[in-house]
Amino acid sequence: MLPLAARGSLLVNLCNSGPLFFRNQVTVLHDAAPVRVPDAYRRSFRLWYSVMAPWMGRVARRMLTVSEFSRREIAQAYRIPFAKIGVVPESGEHILRGCDETDISKKYQIGSKPYVLAVGSMIRHKNFDLLLKAIDLLGSVDCEFVVVGGGLSVASAAGGAKVMPAQKRLKHVGYVPDPDLKALFRGASCFVFPSLYEGYGLPPVEAMALGCPVIASDIPSVREACGNAAMYVSPNSAAELAAAIACVVSNANVQEHLRVQGFVKAASTSWRDSAVALLHEISPWLMLK
Numbered sequence: 001m002l003p004l005a006a007r008g009s010l011l012v013n014l015c016n017s018g019p020l021f022f023r024n025q026v027t028v029l030h031d032a033a034p035v036r037v038p039d040a041y042r043r044s045f046r047l048w049y050s051v052m053a054p055w056m057g058r059v060a061r062r063m064l065t066v067s068e069f070s071r072r073e074i075a076q077a078y079r080i081p082f083a084k085i086g087v088v089p090e091s092g093e094h095i096l097r098g099c100d101e102t103d104i105s106k107k108y109q110i111g112s113k114p115y116v117l118a119v120g121s122m123i124r125h126k127n128f129d130l131l132l133k134a135i136d137l138l139g140s141v142d143c144e145f146v147v148v149g150g151g152l153s154v155a156s157a158a159g160g161a162k163v164m165p166a167q168k169r170l171k172h173v174g175y176v177p178d179p180d181l182k183a184l185f186r187g188a189s190c191f192v193f194p195s196l197y198e199g200y201g202l203p204p205v206e207a208m209a210l211g212c213p214v215i216a217s218d219i220p221s222v223r224e225a226c227g228n229a230a231m232y233v234s235p236n237s238a239a240e241l242a243a244a245i246a247c248v249v250s251n252a253n254v255q256e257h258l259r260v261q262g263f264v265k266a267a268s269t270s271w272r273d274s275a276v277a278l279l280h281e282i283s284p285w286l287m288l289k
Contacts, residue, residue: 010061010285012278017052018060026062026282028088029053031070031199031221032077037125053078061285064278066090069221070199086281090225091269092205095182104183108146108173114249115144117188117212119181119203120195122149127194127217133238134245135169141246145170146184185210189255190248193217196235201225205269208262213255215244229265231258 002011003022011018011025018027034041034049041049057063057080064086065071075082101107120126128147135145147170176184185191191207193216201222204214208229216222217235231248233240248254 010282012282018056020052020055020059023059023061024285025060026064026285027056027060028064028066029056029070029074029078030066031197032073033125033197033199035077036073037197040123040125054080057081057084062086062281064088064281066200067221067224069224073199086277088274088277088281089269090200090202090205091271091274092202092207092209092266093270095178095185095206095209097178098182099179100183100186101177101179102183104180104187107180108171108176108184110146110171110187111144113142113144114189115146115187116190116192116245116249117146117148117184117207118192118194119148120193125196127196127235130194130235130238130241131192132170134241137238137242138246141249143169143189143245143249146188147172148174148176148181148184150175182210185212188212190215190245190258192241192245193222194233194235194241195219195222198222204230205266209266211259211263213248213258214262215241215248227265229258229261 003019006022011022013025013027016029018025034046038046057078063074063080063084065074066087066089068087071082071085071087074080074085104110118128118131122128185207190213191204193201193204193214195217196219198219198221201216204216204222204226207214208226214226214230216226216230216232218232219235223232231244233244248258
């Protein structure tokens with residue numbers, strides 16, 4: 001039905017797939033995660049992407065993605081010519097819309113101690129196991145941890161009984177509405193993003209837009225998204241992550257420096273700029289039949 005509805009027009013697909021037998025289309029692939037982190041996906045999904053993505057790279061007039069890192073990944077993983085892939089960066093400014101929840105601590109029973117925020121699902125490459133190990137290394141650092149997102153419980157994600165010490169300092173609140181998420185970002189001493197693989201790294205950009213200091217994995221896509229506005233740690237070192245958390249939570253000057261740098265970096269992107277980049281990418285084919 002979609003090819004029939006789009007007949008005579010350029011079809012723009014923003015969500016990783018499109019009609020397999022329709023040439024006049026531009027399709028966005030956000031990353032190559034089904035190839036790079038296969039254990040995060042069902043076998044049937046991986047098989048579908050292994051056929052669909054390279055085929056879309058052949059039939060579509062242009063492929064787009066969200067970062068230079070993903071451009072390289074998609075070209076390598078799906079054998080799509082590098083020159084056929086354009087980049088339209090994302091922005092975190094959407095997080096600024098609407099109001100904040102005013103009494104977030106009472107709603108989620110967050111205590112008076114400073115808290116560290118993490119956001120994401122519990123699939124393996126989000127690397128929450130590293131956060132749990134880092135919590136156990138923090139010793140007397142006086143803070144708590146709030147995790148937002150669905151999926152497995154934090155305990156089952158990291159292996160049950162061995163995480164009990166960390167569990168005492170951690171609250172998993174599940175999915176939350178946008179006003180609550182905004183308030184959680186604003187109230188946190190810092191935001192931790194320990195991911196092993198990302199196509200871009202939108203959550204830390206959202207955190208920076210709201211003035212929340214960011215500690216993030218030192219991986220290429222997140223470096224591209226956050227620039228010099230985050231404190232980077234190895235995604236394989238719980239000791240590095242624990243030291244970074246201790247440094248930020250206990251030092252108001254470090255927090256303020258990261259906050260200011262984050263505001264500057266977040267303000268350098270906008271969805272208007274993304275729209276202009278998208279129009280630039282698709283304009284050669286807008287009048288083609």
